[in-house]
Amino acid sequence: MLAKLTRSAALRARRQYVRTMFRFMGHALEAISRSDQKVIDDARPLPEGFVFQMMVLPSGPSLVLEHTGQGELRYLGDDYDGKVDLSIRFKHMAHAFLVLSFQEKTTEAFANDRMVVDGDIGYGVRMTRILNRLESIILPRLIASRAVKEYPADLGLLEKVPGAIGIYRRVLTGLIRDLRKEALPI
Amino acid sequence: MSRYYEFFCPVKVIAGQAALEHLPYELTGIASTRPMIVTDQGVRSAGLLDPVIAACQESDVTIAAIYDEVPPDSSTTTVRDIANLYRQQQCDALIAIGGGSSIDTAKAVNILVSEGGDDIAEYSGAGVLTRPLRPFFVIPTTAGTGSEVTSVAVIADRERSVKLPFTSSFLLPNAAIIDPRMTLTLPPQITAATAMDALTHATEAYTCMAKNPLSDAYATAAIKKIGRSLLSVMDHPRDEEGRLDLAEASTMAGIAFSNSMVGLVHALGHATGALCHLPHGLCMSLYLPYVLEYNLEDIREPLSELLLYLEGPEVWTATPASRRAEATISAIRHLRDELHHRCELPRTLRETGKIGEDQLDAIARQALDDGAIIYNPREASLKDIQNLLEKAWG
Numbered sequence: 001m002l003a004k005l006t007r008s009a010a011l012r013a014r015r016q017y018v019r020t021m022f023r024f025m026g027h028a029l030e031a032i033s034r035s036d037q038k039v040i041d042d043a044r045p046l047p048e049g050f051v052f053q054m055m056v057l058p059s060g061p062s063l064v065l066e067h068t069g070q071g072e073l074r075y076l077g078d079d080y081d082g083k084v085d086l087s088i089r090f091k092h093m094a095h096a097f098l099v100l101s102f103q104e105k106t107t108e109a110f111a112n113d114r115m116v117v118d119g120d121i122g123y124g125v126r127m128t129r130i131l132n133r134l135e136s137i138i139l140p141r142l143i144a145s146r147a148v149k150e151y152p153a154d155l156g157l158l159e160k161v162p163g164a165i166g167i168y169r170r171v172l173t174g175l176i177r178d179l180r181k182e183a184l185p186i
Numbered sequence: 187m188s189r190y191y192e193f194f195c196p197v198k199v200i201a202g203q204a205a206l207e208h209l210p211y212e213l214t215g216i217a218s219t220r221p222m223i224v225t226d227q228g229v230r231s232a233g234l235l236d237p238v239i240a241a242c243q244e245s246d247v248t249i250a251a252i253y254d255e256v257p258p259d260s261s262t263t264t265v266r267d268i269a270n271l272y273r274q275q276q277c278d279a280l281i282a283i284g285g286g287s288s289i290d291t292a293k294a295v296n297i298l299v300s301e302g303g304d305d306i307a308e309y310s311g312a313g314v315l316t317r318p319l320r321p322f323f324v325i326p327t328t329a330g331t332g333s334e335v336t337s338v339a340v341i342a343d344r345e346r347s348v349k350l351p352f353t354s355s356f357l358l359p360n361a362a363i364i365d366p367r368m369t370l371t372l373p374p375q376i377t378a379a380t381a382m383d384a385l386t387h388a389t390e391a392y393t394c395m396a397k398n399p400l401s402d403a404y405a406t407a408a409i410k411k412i413g414r415s416l417l418s419v420m421d422h423p424r425d426e427e428g429r430l431d432l433a434e435a436s437t438m439a440g441i442a443f444s445n446s447m448v449g450l451v452h453a454l455g456h457a458t459g460a461l462c463h464l465p466h467g468l469c470m471s472l473y474l475p476y477v478l479e480y481n482l483e484d485i486r487e488p489l490s491e492l493l494l495y496l497e498g499p500e501v502w503t504a505t506p507a508s509r510r511a512e513a514t515i516s517a518i519r520h521l522r523d524e525l526h527h528r529c530e531l532p533r534t535l536r537e538t539g540k541i542g543e544d545q546l547d548a549i550a551r552q553a554l555d556d557g558a559i560i561y562n563p564r565e566a567s568l569k570d571i572q573n574l575l576e577k578a579w580g
Contacts, residue, residue, distance in 0.1 A: 110560050111396035111447070112190045118312050121351070121557035128560065150565035 014097050018056060019078070021100040022063040023178065024171060025054075025134070026075035029065055031170035032134050033073040036163060039133050040071030042126050051076070052127055053087040056096045057116075073130075075174065086119030086127065102139075102146045106131055137163045191398030193445045194355060197335050201364035201434055203426070206237050209281070209323065210245030212361055216321045218279035220250035222272050224292040225283040229327050230254045232371050238283060238325065251275040256284065260291040261342045262350070265306045269298035279321035282359075283368075286331040286466075289324055293339035293357045296322050307343055307350055315354040322359040327368045329432040330380025330467050332387055332440015334362035364437055366430040374420060374529035379467030381416045381432055382525070384408060385518070386455075386470035387439035389478070390448040392492060393485040394561045397446045404442035409495040411435035416521065420528045449562035450553075451477045454571070454578075457552035462541045472535060475519050476578045477562075480570065484563040486511045493517065534580025546575040 032039050046067040055062030064080040065073045090096040095114035098104040106128055109115055117124050135147040137160055145151045200208050213221055221242075225235065235252070242249055253268045272280070272295065280299075282292035297309045300319035309315065324334040339352045372380070388405040391397060397405075415431035422428065454477070455469035478489060490510035494502040496517050505513045525531040532538045535546075550571040553559065559566060566574075 107395060107560055111394075113192045113396075114190075116313060122555035125555050125557060125559060132565075148565070 011093075015061070015093060018093060018096045018100055019061040022054065022061050022078060023175070025131075026063040026065060026077070027171040027174035028134055028138060028167050029063075029130065030073050030075040030174070031167040032130075032137065032163075033071060034170075035166050036133065036137065039130050042071075042130050042133070043067060043073055044071035046123060046126065047085070050085045050123070051080075051083060052123075053080070053084045054089075055087065056090045056093050077178075084119075086123050087117070088124065088127070089116045089118070090114060091116065102143055105147055105149055107149045134167075136160075138167050191396070191400070191446075193398060193400040194337075195335055195358075195441045195445070196355070197358050198361040199335075199364065199437060200361055201437070202430065203366070205363050205365040206325065206367065207241045209238065209325075209363060210242050210247045212323065213242075213247050213279060213321075214245070216279070216360065218247075218321050220248060220275070220277045221279040221281050221321075221323075222251040222253070222268075222275065222277035223249055223281045223283055224256060224268060224295060225252070225254050225288050226256040226258075226285075227254055229284045229288070232327075234327055234368055234371075235283060237365075237367060238281070250277045256288045256291045258287050259342055260287050260294075261344050262306050263344070265291060265294040265298060265341055266304050268292075268295045269304070272299045279323070281323045281325065283325045283327060285326070285328040286333045289326070289331070289333040290339040290341060292322065292324070294341045294352060296320055296357070297352065306341060306352075310350040310352055312351075312353040314352075315356045317356065319356050323361050323363065324359045325363045325365070325368060326433065326436070328372060328376065328380045329369050329429070329436040330383035332384065332436050332443065334359060334364075335437055335440040336444040338444075362437060364430070364433045366426040366433060369429045369433055370424055370426065372423075374423065375531055376467075377419060377423070377432070378416075378525040378529050378531045379465055379471060380436070381412055381419075381467075382471035382474070382522070382531075383467035384432070384436040384439040385412050385416075385521075386451050386474050387443040387448060388412070388435070389474065389492065389518075390451055390561075391439065391442035391446045393478075393481065393488045393563065394447060394449040395563055396561055397488065401442040401446040404438040405446075406492070406495045408435040408439040408442060409492060411438075413496040413498070413517075417524055417528075420525065447561040448558050449477070450480070450559060450564075450566055450571075450574075452558040453553040453556035453562070453566075454549065454575070456556050456558065457549045458535075458541070461548055461552060462545060464538060464540055468532065468538065471522055471525070471531060472533070472538075472578055473574075475515050475522065476574050478515050478518065480566070480574055481562065481564050482511060482515075489514050535575070535578050536580040543579060546579065547572065550575055 048069040050067040053064045062078050064076040068074050099109045132148040136144045280292050280296050282289045294306050296319045326334050337355045337357050341350050343350050388408040391401050392405040411431040412435045415428040419428040451473045454473045458464050458469045459466050493510045493514045526533050535541050
């Protein structure tokens with residue numbers, strides 16, 4: 001009985017972790033697309049209004065972003081149910097957890113068939129590069145090296161630290177805004 | 187190497203002498219009495235349909251329709267026309283005879299005749315198909331693409347100027363029939379380029395990120411057959427045993443790469459094919475040694491192992507362990523040079539005479555967005571790809 005309860009609590013905690021990480025990443029991607037030139041250059045060729053979704057099958061959690069033009073991404077939250085142009089769907093919560101807890105690199109997850117990609121693969125490659133760039137900037141090098149295929153050799157502390165501070169500040173603002181919305185639904 | 191992998195290949199392979207004569211039995215086994223052949227003019231004019239039709243006639247199977255106008259780069263309208271013919275003639279199975287284009291076209295036709303409708307674009311993407319399609323058989327007439335064992339098809343939508351990808355395990359044929367008679371008359375340069383395509387499929391399957399023990403077994407067996415038979419077939423084109431080796435190698439390499447994917451050689455090849463219309467097999471031959479050099483430090487161990495399959499045990503044991511990876515690259519370069527000597531297969535981009543140096547930047551940018559790059563063991567940047575293309579230019 002106790003084992004069952006413990007397991008159930010662990011699964012709930014894992015789901016909550018993935019949900020929180022998706023939300024964090026949604027805000028962080030929005031933030032980095034306003035400050036990092038490499039991300040802006042990678043996102044710019046995406047069509048305006050292009051919607052990207054990353055989710056866990058069968059029914060979430062998820063993160064959804066829209067390209068609003070000129071390389072800027074906008075986080076649409078986790079309850080978006082409109083048209084999606086590109087989706088990357090984890091086959092199971094366990095697979096999403098492996099990636100989001102940096103036990104498996106995003107590219108390894110692709111290679112290991114953990115995810116189903118639907119949409120233009122070229123745009124999928126771009127979004128993967130953007131995710132890698134985000135992880136390289138906001139995570140300490142030791143952890144980032146576990147998350148990306150190759151830590152960028154040209155990313156020095158002078159670029160990384162101010163970039164990370166700016167992103168964390170914007171993410172914090174976004175999360176507070178989310179909490180207010182949830183506390184005071186209109 | 188991955189600690190986790192998936193492997194799937196439900197295609198029955200019927201290979202060897204008189205393999206074509208097994209087709210009527212296979213058709214009868216699924217109660218098909220009115221199959222349709224999908225092929226191209228080149229295959230028909232080379233007389234490659236004759237043994238298939240003769241085999242069916244002797245076994246009371248009627249070929250209900252033949253469509254022999256599949257273009258090299260098939261389109262949605264071709265698919266619609268063939269599907270209409272299939273319905274008019276009340277066919278009950280599809281037989282693709284040809285190279286990648288005929289096989290991909292037949293896969294797409296099978297979607298329409300099974301699921302209904304006229305617009306193949308509605309079924310584009312991954313995971314759209316949810317049930318088995320009509321009976322489908324493939325008889326390859328080239329030894330390189332491996333399309334007979336892959337679950338993808340690409341069809342051009344000319345109205346919207348896009349290429350539509352279709353991905354589903356339901357696209358796989360019931361059986362692939364590998365008969366050496368079908369490749370005996372392949373011209374030398376196509377024989378060389380398609381074999382290098384198969385060699386690249388196997389080499390990338392064995393050295394890229396999604397490699398796994400089962401695809402490794404297929405990849406190494408394919409490389410062994412190519413190493414043993416390619417140059418001998420170039421010297422003796424009507425060598426049936428050698429032709430069968432190459433055809434089997436192509437199928438095995440197809441099984442390998444459809445389960446472990448390919449990497450930067452294919453990313454570059456797709457971009458070069460799209461922008462400069464260079465044949466895919468030729469692109470593979472051009473880029474393979476340069477990409478292996480670029481990836482060398484990340485793939486030293488698997489690349490060293492490939493020397494055994496490519497050059498045999500004597501060379502492998504005579505080569506110091508620390509030099510085997512480089513020796514594998516040298517062996518591939520030697521193969522490429524020998525093919526140039528025998529049939530003038532270009533060794534560099536410059537030698538193709540179809541690419542301008544000013545196009546290299548566009549190729550690099552397009553390759554950077556190709557899906558295959560995800561599986562490459564090294565994270566290639568735009569600068570890396572530009573440097574690599576400069577080397578391949580020659």
